[in-house]
Amino acid sequence: MRILPGISPSDTVEAEARDGVEIPTKKPIGKILVQQRALSEEQLERALEAGKGSAVPLASRLAEAGTISELAALKGLSEQNGVPGVDLKQICLKLTDLAIVPRYVAMQHKLLPVVVRDDKLHLAMAAPTNRKVIDEIEFTTGKRVFPYVALEGQLVKVIPAAYDARERGESHYVGPNCPPEVRRKAGVPLPTRSSGPSDAQAPFEGSIVGPAPTAVDGSQAAIPPPKRVTTRNQIGAIVDDAMQRAAAGADVSDADFGKAPRDLSVIAGPGALRPPRQPGKRTVLVVDDEIEIRNILRMVLEQRSYRVLEADRGEAALRILKEDVPDAIVLDAMLPGELHGFDIARQLKGSERYGHIPIVIVSAVYRGWRFAEDLKASYKVDAYVEKPFRVSDVIEALERAIEAGQGKATPADPERISAEAEKKLSAGIAAYQAGKFDEAIEFLREGTKIDPLAYRLHFHLGLLLGKRGQIYDAISELETALRINDRHFPALKNLAVLYQKAGFRNKAVEIWERALRVAPDEPTRQSIKEILVGLL
Secondary structure (H helix, E strand, C coil): CCCCCCCCCCCCCCEEEECCEEEECCCCHHHHHHHCCCCCHHHHHHHHHHCCCCCCCHHHHHHHCCCCCHHHHHHHHHHHHCCCECCHHHCEEEHHHHHHCCHHHHHHHCEEEEEEECCEEEEEECCCCCHHHHHHHHHHHCCEEEEEECCHHHHHHHHHHHHHHHHCCCCEEECCCCCHHHHHHHCCCCCCCCCCCHHHHCCCCCCCCCCCCCCCCCCCCCCCCCCEEECCCCCEEECCHHHHHHHHCCCCCCCCCCCCCHHHHCCCCCCCCCCCCCCCCCEEEEECCCHHHHHHHHHHHHHCCCEEEEECCHHHHHHHHHHCCCCEEEEECCCCCCCCHHHHHHHHHCCCCCCCCCEEEEECCCCCCCCHHHHHHHHCCCEEEECCCCHHHHHHHHHHHHHHHCCCCCCCCHHHHHHHHHHHHHHHHHHHHCCCHHHHHHHHHHHHHHCCCCHHHHHHHHHHHHHHCCHHHHHHHHHHHHHHCCCCHHHHHHHHHHHHHHCCHHHHHHHHHHHHHCCCCHHHHHHHHHHHHHHC
16 A cells, blocks of 8 residues: 555555545544644543543544644644534624524534525534535525534534524624624624723634644744635635645636637536427426336326436436426435535526426425425425325326416527527626626626526636635536536636635545546646645
8 A cells, every 4th residue: 555645654544546546544633633743642642541431522622621722623623524624713603594504403413504605504513524414404404515624512512602692682603712804794893801800701812823832842832823714705714734735826727718618518428318209298307316216206197198207316317407308397305416406406496498397396304494385495496295205295296386387487499598698608708808807707697597507607607706716606606517517627627726725625636536537638637646645
């Protein structure tokens, strides 16, 4: 087994080779903290011995004991989990945002909404790699979740304090070390110092990174404190040194702006064999990863004279939608991969081209958390049927939705819509080339609302948003583009850069690996391998 530079054999548990680059598996947090010089081997051994039988995670115990700083602990956790860390002592929460996740869910899974904006939810989590919890929260909230790691010790204190403050009618929860600029942006008054005794008990800490840690030998040697990668969502992301270098050394490139060929808007991948259209027969697209459900729905729908199309994944559903627009969709909300049913519903329902299609969502949710009307409001779908369901309930909901949609305006001519979307793209490119940045973004946004499956609109919009520093909006646009055509190297390269800048190591590695497979030449491939080694 070859060891990556900077990782000793004793630190490496296992490694796997992907695309010629060996990738170590998750390392123990103690070893990471020693490697980062946050503590010594002797301190680690003492902490492990003292913590035998404790349910409190090592990083939280070390921080609470004062052995390491909380930010050093977060720096280690960020490297271990491959996501940015967030210091809950430095946050300013808008308490109305807490309504998106019930208190008992937050307590049970040790997670906290820290920023809710548009279709995105930024979560502080003790276990940010728990994909099952993330998937369920994405489904019930209708928002894309960006997970951050937080100290479990901080979470168990801040979660009840924040929800209690919300119940008292307060507007914000402000961490004791929240920087003044964050408070000002949130509209929260800065505290005033008093000369009374309480001033010593609750000092206002305005620094961003807190006190610098000491060296492992106890001296005051200058060990650089963890830095924060600041993005426009106002979360100070705490990342390790490799991610800091990756963020500083890369930027979104506009070299391919205006050059994306027209055929990129064709859905990539092989098309499925589909029954021919017949006069008088409505077409229903059934999207579900369970073949038994697809089979029984197809059988019943065909008995009722529907033409039925099937897809087992979100990407396959998009391919069919692009090539063979159905009259209605039965859509499982939780699909394999990263494109869930609610992503599809959100894209389609806000568009001129596909917004007329009735959608019936079928899926299981946390019982008692969200009800059907909430889900319908989140995704603008026409009906929701909870699993397990009776087939008759799905058919009834589907036919009601089709009947209700008959009175609505019919969709505009597809060729006219394509022409309108193309005009918005051309106007956006021209505006950017003329130096009119805001105007260019607005043209491209208008185009995506007209035709949400037009690849080049999402690609160009992602580049512009990335150059502006709207990292998470740019990520969303480039990911949408790559669901339509997943082999476009410029989109993959820039998406990987954006994940680096946001501090998400695992996602950056994943996207660089995909880019490696479609890189245009050998020098580019070697460059990507060097980036991967640097990240790891």
